[in-house]
Amino acid sequence: MQLNTDLLKGVAQAATKLELALVYVKNDSDLTITSVNESFSQIAKNYRLPIDSLFLWLKNERYSTTLHLFDALKHQDKLLDETLGRSPAGDAFHIQWSVSAADDGGLVCCIRDIRWRQKYKDQWTLFERVFDSGRASIVVTDENNRIVMANRHFEEISGYSKYEVLGQDPGCFSSGRQSKAFYKELWRTLQQEGYWTGVVWNKRKDGREYPEHKTIYAVTNEHGVLTHYFSSGEILPNVGEAPQQREFSDGLISQQALITALNEHRRQQLEAVAVYHIGVDRMDQANRVCGLSFGDHILQILLARLKDTFLPNGLIARSIGDEFIVASPNISTPDIANSLGQMLLQSLNSTIRYDDIEWNITASIGISFFARDNDAWKAIEQAHIAMHHAKSQGGDNLQFYDTESQNSARESLRLEQALRYAIENDELSLHYQPLIALNDQHVFGAEALLRWHSSEFGFVGPDRFIPIAEQSDLILDIGLWVFQTACCQLKQWGSEYAGSVAINLSAQQIQYADLPNKLLTILRNHDIPVDCIHLEITETAMINDTNSAVSVVSSLREAGFTLSMDDFGTGYSSLSYLTRFPIDKLKVDRSFIDTITTNSESLVVTKSIISLAKSLGLKVVAEGVETEGQLKELCLLNCDYAQGYLFSRPLAADDFIQFYQQQCPSIETLTPHLLSVENAS
Secondary structure (H helix, E strand, C coil): CCECHHHHHHHHHHHHHCCCEEEEECCCCCCCEEEECHHHHHHHHHHCCCCCCHHHHHHHCCCHHHHHHHHHHHHCCCEEEEEEEECCCCCEEEEEEEEEEECCCCEEEEEEECHHHHHHHHHHHHHHHHHHCCCCEEEEEECCCCEEEECHHHHHHHCCCHHHHCCCCHHHHECCCCCHHHHHHHHHHHHHHCEEEEEEEEECCCCCEEEEEEEEEEEECCCCCEEEEEEEEEECCCCCCCHHHHCCCCCEECHHHHHHHHHHHHHCCCCCEEEEEEEECCHHHHHHHHCHHHHHHHHHHHHHHHHHHHCCCCEEEECCCCEEEEEEECCCCHHHHHHHHHHHHHHHCEEEEECCEEEEECEEEEEEEECCCCCHHHHHHHHHHHHHHHHHCCCCEEEECCHHHHHHHHHHHHHHHHHHHHHHCCCEEEEEEEEEECCCCEEEEEEEEEEEEECCCEEECHHHHHHHHHHCCHHHHHHHHHHHHHHHHHHHHHHHCCCEEEEEECCCHHHCCCHHHHHHHHHHHHCCCHHHEEEEEECHHHCCCHHHHHHHHHHHHHCCCEEEEEEECCCCCHHHHHHHCCCCEEEECHHHHHCCCCCHHHHHHHHHHHHHHHHCCCEEEEECCCCHHHHHHHHHCCCCEEECCCCCCCECHHHHHHHHHHCCHHHHHHCHHHHHHHHHC
C-alpha cells in the first residue's frame, strides 16, 4: 500500500505521541532524508547518528539496509529489516526498519530502537546464571501456588527435574511430619507479613526425608497485587545428627541456618550448647601481602581443623571474612569447652609454606553458652565479643564471654573509631626522645614516639592505642604518617639539627615488598638524606613470615637505611635472627635495664647482649635508663648509646631542638667520672 504524502504530516505527529520514529526518504541516488519527526531526532541524538545523511552514511559504510531500501523503491514493496552497528561517534545502535512506498516514489520509514531487546536478553542470561548458582534451592510459584520456575540446586536436593514439577503445588514434596496447623500458620504469616521463615521437612523423589530452612516471600506488582511466591531453602542438618544424615552438607552451613538449628535445639529443651566464634589472626595482612589465594589456603586449613575438632556432632557456619561460628552440643562445663578450644588452638599454631612464603597461623576464639533461657543470636553475639577480647590480648588465645570482656570489646571499638577520627583530624603528634652517645656525651639522635590527645578520651597512652591499631588496617596508615611527619620535621629543623631520627616500623609494614620504595619516595619529596633516618624493628616482628621480613629488611638496608633490632632479648631464637637480618644496632630491652643494678641475671644478660653485639660489629643502645647506677653499669659494659628519663623525657619538637642546641649540659655532670672509669679500664 502506498501512503499519500499529504497525510504524512499528521501521521508523523501521531507517531511521535506513540514514540515511533518516522522518516521520509527521497527517491534519489543518495536516499536523501527530507522529513523526520521528533522521535527520530531523539534516536539520532541518543546514538549521535547523522540526521540528514543517515542513509548515505549507511550506504557508504556498506550496511545491507541500504540495498534493501533500493530494492523496496524499485519494486514499490514493503520492507522489514534490522541494522546493528556503530555510529560515526562509536555508539552502538540496533534499529528495526519498517518501510512502505509513498505515492510520489519515495519511502516512509518507521523506525524502532530495539537495542533494549539485546539488553534484556543479556539481563535474562545473567539472571539464569545467578538463579542456578549458589547453595540455595529456589522455587517460584504463581499466585495459585503452582510452580513456574525452579533452579538447579532444587533439582540436586529433591531429585526432581524442574520440568517434572512445573505446574505442581509444592505441597507434593511434604514429608507429612508437620501438621495442618503448622502449614495454616505458615500461610497466615505469609499473607499478613509478606514473608515466612522456618524449617520445613520435605521428601525427596526417592522417599527420603530432609529438613530445609526456608524463607518464602509474597511478590506483588506495582499495584500491590499478588503475582508470585519466591521460596529459598537450604539443607539443614540437626545438631548431633549422625554423619550419614549429613550427605548434603560439607560441614558448613549459613549463619541463619545455624540460628534456626539452635532455636530448634532450645525448643526441644535439650542440653546446653557451647558457641565458639573463631577468627584467624592477621588475616587481612595475609590477604594484602600474599594475595587472596594464600588467604583462602589459610581458611581451608582452619576449616579442616574445625571439622577434625567438632564434627560430626557440631555445626560449623561461615560468619564474615575470616571468621567461623561453631555450635557444639553436650558441653556442660567451661572446662570441656576450654579443652576443645585449646585443642583447636594447638592444632592451628604452626608455620606453613605457600610458594616461597612462610606464615605462622594463629587464631582468636570467643566462647559463650547457649541454654534454654538464652537467644541464639545473642549467644553468637556474645561469642563474637569474647573473640574480639581475645584479639585485644594479642591473639592466639581463647576467652569466655563475660561482662568484663563485653566492656573491653566495646571500649576497644570506641577507641578504634576515635583513632580513625584522630588520623583524619590531626590529633596525633610526634615527640622526640634524645639518644645519647656515651663516649662523648653528645646528643647524636632522637627516637620519634607517637602521641595521641583525643578529643573524646583525652591523652591516650601508646600501650592502649598501638595494639588496637595493629589489629586493624590503621597501623599501616599511621606508620606512613609517622615517617612523613618525621621527615617534615627534619626539613623544618634544617641546619639547626645534625642528628638522626629513629622511627619504629610495625610488623605489618615489613611484610610489604614495596615499603622501601615508599619510604625513599617520601625522603626524596622532602630532600632528606637516607642516613638521617634510622629504622627500628622489633625482634618479634621479624619472627612471623621470616623469609618475607628478611627480604624487605635487606632491601631497606641496601637502600641505605640504618637498622636497629628493638626490644632485643624478648623474642624467640634471638641468636639465629641476628645472623639472618642485616642490622646495624641492637636495642637492649628496658626490662633488663630496669633491674640491672638489683638483679644479677639482668646484669649477666645485658653484658652478654653487649658482648655478642660487639663480636658481630654491632652498636648497642640501652633504653629506659633512669638512674645513675644504671648508667654506670652500662658505661662499664662499654654500651654505645642510651636513652631514658635520666637524660630527658620525650619532648615536643620545639623543646627537643632547644635541648639539642644546649647539648644537654646535665649529662656532663653525670658521666665524666663514669667515662673516666671506662677509659681507665
